[in-house]
Amino acid sequence: MVAVFIFVLRLLMLLVLLSFFGWAIFTMWRDLKFQTQSLVAAKIPYITILRENDTAENKLTFTQPELHIGRDAACEVQLSDDTVSNQHARLWFRNKQWWIEDLLSTNGTFLNDERLETPTILISGDEIRAGKVLLFIEIQSQT
């Protein structure tokens, strides 16, 4: 009789050890899942670029974290204008902000009519001029 009682306790003991191990593994996995979810949640706000003559239909909207402006066909924002360099400017998302920098273009990049010397933060409503081409920026609000 005593042996049956102790045997049940022995099984329980192993079960508790299993729960300890299982609970630790489960919470570690849950933590991992939570981390990946928070990575997904930290999505990049859409950036919309409107060229001078664009209508609401053919405006460009991007979700990737990095864009290039230039005459080159590889650029995401391709501008066929002689005053635009092949690789003219770069836009990228970092630290919850969209940034812009000039890629040493021939005719320069201007943000709200000021020539860009250093990487600068963009906000919605900004106006960019690459050579003679005007671009209007809209950034999706993060609320």
Added chain:
Amino acid sequence: MNQILQDNRSPRNVIQARLLVLSVIFIFLGAVILTFATAVRLHSWQAPLRWQHWIGFCAWLVGYGTLFVQANKRLPDRDPYLLPIFSLLNGLGLLMIYRLDPAYGFRQTIWMSIAIVGMLIALRVPNLLATLRRYKYVWLISGILLTLLTFIVGVYPGGEGPALWLNLGSFYLQPSEVLKFLLVVFLSAYLADSFPVRLNLLQLLTPTLVLIGFAIMTLVAQRDLGTASLFILLYTVVIYLASGKRRILLISFILVVIALIAGYLIFDVIQLRVEAWLNPWLDSRGRSYQIVQSLIAIANGGILGRGLGLGSPGVVPVTNSDFIFPAILEEFGVAGGLLLIGVFAILTVRGFTIALHAPNQYQRFLAAGLSAYFAGQSILIMGGTIRLLPLTGVTLPFISYGGTSLVVSLGAGLLLLLISNQAEDHHAPIERTTPYLLVSGVVLAGFSAIALLVAYWGFIRSDALLARVDNPRRAISDRYVYRGNILDRNNTSLTENVGEAGEMIRVLNYPALSSVIGYSNPNYGQAGIEFKLDGTLRGITNNSALKIALTRLLYGQDPAGFDLRLSLDLPLQQASDKLLADYTGAIVVMNAASGEILAMSTSPTFDANQLDERWSAWMQDESAPLLNRATQALYPPGTTTGGVLLARFLSQYTPSATIPPYDWNTDPDSADFCALDPGEDNTWGELVSSGCIKALATLNRSSTLSNTLELYTESGLFKPQELPLEVSQAVQVQDIDSYTSLYSGEAGILVSPVQVAVAASTLSNNGRVVTPQIAMAYKNPENDWSLIDIGAEPPDIPDFEAGMAVDLLTHGNFPGWELSSFATHQEAKISWYVAGTPTHWLGTPVTLVIALEDGSPNDARRIGRELFLEATASLE
């Protein structure tokens, strides 16, 4: 108040609280089981209960409870897994140590309390990590000095051994344990301070190499080779993590191999350990005793384990420190062992995660180094005890007995807690993550290898290991479980189990039977019937598989054994022993019709009750008292086959009336030799009976030697002995030049006295060959006697006139037929006397064989006639 409650319900605290509760339940259940362990062994509630370990349990509960509350308050962002893991491992270790030796358990409790109080104080010290960093040289050098101190005033607490400890009143401190910890602290601080300066690697490492080299030399001089190897390992890992250069690993590996080879050549200890590792089975009672016993302990645990307090891990030496892992495996099984390895793996993963998230290089190196310290030490000792690695005498962190080790482990644990408490987002930039991934990957691979090997020993190889003769658990089980008694044919007990359950000893009531009954001794193994019918006496042969499995599962013991009834007749046996006492030789008295052995004597013999005192004397005694001459001695049969030859001859011919007029005499060198003087005017029967070689040769003239040897085989003389005793098998020779050499013994045919009895019994049994039998029945689980089957009967001898032969061999008033013989082979000079009841005997038909190594045929006949009369009278 509300604030604190809110704070306490953060996800981290929930995880930690649940894990802590689980560890409390685990340790509590363990403590309850340990309390009742003796009761389970004795199968009764009325048993002494164990209470001492509850002191340890209470101290553990209060200690870790306080630690949990304080950590909640002071380290809100700490890693939630560390503290529960420390408490689980520490609690398990404490229970195991109490279970193995309560006195050590009490000491460990005090050390644990000191360590926890130390941690509580350290939690209040501001900038502990920074202080450690600032005085790095002071710490390391004082550690080395402390270790050096053991050269002068070092002691070994257990008596003889390496003097690695410092005596602090009633406690002992092991400086090399502290030194390991200080090494990691020093290296992390030094590398973090010097790396930004970016000297080349060699310049950077030179000062550390000098200090480490000195520390390792100290350890090697102290013969603390386990710690020395751990030092090299830790040094390599920390440098590799800091530099990210793989060639560090390569160089270190080459150095370790060189050190191993050099160590192998210089130190006996290393040689011994490596040999015990590569081939433990060669010397399992000597140099590899520890490792073999460790593996048997794991095998005994099986899958679910024997239960806390129910195994026998105490038979493995130094079980509470070096060999605590097999002790845990024996009592918690492969299942518990794998989970424990899993917990260590989680600790490693958490440690390296903390390192990656550390706010600066110093803390990163420190966290990684301390994790490597836990992991490396666990793998070295766990792997050592399961034969994955050669044995190194390091402790299992948090679990093994050892105050210094526990304090240092908890100290290192505290540092990990402190490092993990830093805000997550501000971790230091990291150049390369590969070294961290590689090191933690290797560590996890090590744990996996240990897990696989544990399953191999504890499951796949379990039965083979448990069946080994050097497994002392059977003998331990015999102290608790009823072993079947051995009875004679009239149910007189020949053996007895004396003493209370737990201290039962096997006693042989009639010591002169030692050679037959044998012994079951924890030190000298088993012999005789105790050995050959161990399964029945232990209740595992002829028992239901379910019952055996259930008793093993519940009690860790075999079921109660079955009584065994022998065919021996104790009064006849005693008479036989008494008559043989002054000679060297054997007597077999057999029921000629059934083959049941009624008496079996051998002289000289030993006393199974005095094995412990006189074993070595008996082993060295040239008269070989441990030998059972009735079944193991091989003697030339000489003319003892005369009766069988006569019976065959008479079936084909009528003997001529004229007896050749030879000059019969008892001179062994004479051609007309007889074992006994046949007197004047002999008959053929008298000549054969007296063992006259030439008479037999004459009778045989019409036959061929090969026909004669065939008759020997048909009569059962060469029949393999299948008695449950140690037996020797007959030596048969085909190439024999003459009848004279056959009958004198010089031909080289050798048989045991039992085989002579089988052949002789065909005369009393009218040509039927019997199978000798000594174990007749066992008491089955229903408490009835079940007969033991001895298999099919051999065929009768063809062309055999037993009755006529018996008539010729019977003389005067003696009620039976008789044969004497004197046979020589090389040094041996054997006097035989064989007698049996006539063919139409009304009582129990009996055959009797006496073989004397140091008596004359006359002595043999005198003893034999007296015993024969006694046998026929008592068995009437």
